[in-house]
Amino acid sequence: MHHIAIFASGAGSNAQKIIEYFRGSSRISVALVVCNKPGAGVLAIAREAGVETLLVEREPFRATGYLNELKDRGIDFIVLAGFLWKIPDVLIGAYPHRIVNIHPALLPAYGGKGMYGQAVHEAVLKAGDRESGITIHLVDQWYDHGHILFQETCPVSENESPDSLADKIHRLEHAHYPREIEKWILGSVPQKETFD
Ligand code: GAR
Secondary structure, three states: OEEEEEEOOOOOHHHHHHHHHHOOOOOEEEEEEEEOOOOOHHHHHHHHHOOEEEEOOHHHHHHHOOHHHHHHOOOOEEEEOOOOOOOOHHHHHHOOOOEEEEEOOOOOOOOOOOOOOHHHHHHHHHOOOOEEEEEEEEOOOOOOOOOEEEEEEEEOOOOOOHHHHHHHHHHHHHHHHHHHHHHHHHHHOOOHHHHO
16 A cells, blocks of 8 residues: 655645545555645644644744654655645755656746645736646656656636636546545556566
8 A cells, every 4th residue: 555645734625635536545645744834724624524634834944844654654656736835955855856846837838936725816817828738747856857657738718817717727636636546656666466
């Protein structure tokens, strides 16, 4: 069984879909939700679903990545779902190619520091793009930079607002992220069947 930790800072709609998707899975279990924001919606979602939560603070997060807490819980993959803080090198080193992120635009466009949620959608609309989408990618030491696993596009309408675009993007994320996480994890490690 693989144990994943979801890192999230906000409402947690992606976290919710991921938790629901893997409920009952015999191979992947959401063991922990890590959050940096007291009162964030994702904490209530995790509690409701019976998933353990860990509230992290900035300085210890930068210094240790709470690596001991992750290791104690047997976490072998990390899933970022709207997590605001940069992942410290200690976690990148401890989980090489084992941290995945979802970004609400078509990277490499509209990535980098400060490009989060609504700010991304506003930038896409300001540029007059006719298309946006989602990017699922591995996490390395640079913001929004690692190997891209999956992208999907959606049209930007004439009268699109940041909120309506966010809704479209969320629908794409919810439809694809859980399944892409599953493919990525099961594709990263030799499967038992291989040896039967
Ligand atoms: C998602 O749209 C995700 O792509 C975005 O934050 C939102 C979180 O929504 N992440 C980023 O912008 C990362 N740079 P949620 O809390 O409802 O899952």
